[in-house]
Amino acid sequence: MAAAARVLHQQGVERTTIADIAHAAGVPVGNVYYYFKTKDALVQAALAEHSGHLAELTGELDKLPSPLERLKALVGLWVGQRDVAARYGCPTGTLAVELDKRAEGGMDLEAGRVIRLLLDWVERQFRELGLSDPDNLALTLVGAYQGMSLLANALRDPEIMTREGSRLIRWLDSLPDDGTGHRNS
Amino acid sequence: MAAAARVLHQQGVERTTIADIAHAAGVPVGNVYYYFKTKDALVQAALAEHSGHLAELTGELDKLPSPLERLKALVGLWVGQRDVAARYGCPTGTLAVELDKRAEGGMDLEAGRVIRLLLDWVERQFRELGLSDPDNLALTLVGAYQGMSLLANALRDPEIMTREGSRLIRWLDSLPDDGTGHRNS
DNA sequence: GTCTATAATGCGATAGAC
């Protein structure tokens, strides 16, 4: 599953063959089909990997004391992945684009579910900050991440992540917050 | 070329066969190969279509008197395309994601060139407004567009375009501007 | 459960009649 997630991210769903994944995992082709009946099942396994990785990540961030620190740390993690993003794009975002075109078995919405998990977590942070319209703020932050990842990838320029990341940090710092964790703007 | 651009956007590059494009254009398969030697040549033709469409669009916007009006009209056009974006994503953005994975003939950077055209035009508007860091502002605006298109597509929710569009309009209006068209912030 | 060999299919590309 880890090999599937990695190779599918780098090569894309359509250009990746089962043989590619089998090779990356160090097993023969037929063996893969023993555990995953179809290629789509492998794609779903990759999605589960991304979902698990996200849960792990937010779990770590939740240890930070304030919601603002958590959001800023999240942006820091994004920028830290700038070279991967510039080369292959956001794993979940590019997968969402590919699955939308794939249009079989109604799997085109499953990547959206992983993105929804991130949106919900971010929205929770904004809500804890006492800000109004936390759902719109989450949309803005996650949208900015997907946008800067796509641009960095399309232009092959990791510095885009750095520049936009800095702006997002300043934006987060500029949001109204009295330090109590309860605030309406 | 128009049929290629349309079908490639809707079905994706890898899932679209030459037969699909030939059918959409109302010509037999072999005929397509008389004008386009390979499938990649068709993809490049589609990119040229997008590039031409963009030039046409900015040409219209350039008729508006002020840069701020032009940018706000651009956002309005994006929101006006919300149903298409929610169903198939931004034509150029999704193509950039797909071509990055395709990785053949060095065509993976050509979608980036079209996006660069948009970035440059937007940057020019910000520069005319006299704002500092017009390149970063362009990155923010175009990045927001790509991000909201991807989210709208992944979640199949055109309203995301409306909500983020409204925010972008407010953001543009909040930028420092004295009405002379020359200003540093 | 592991692995090899192969069947079945779909697609890019071409040949060649008209």
Place this chain on the structure above:
DNA sequence: GTCTATCGCATTATAGAC
């Protein structure tokens, strides 16, 4: 320049020995 028929190949998926 238009169109039909087909080749060659890559890939998903399976059969079946071990």
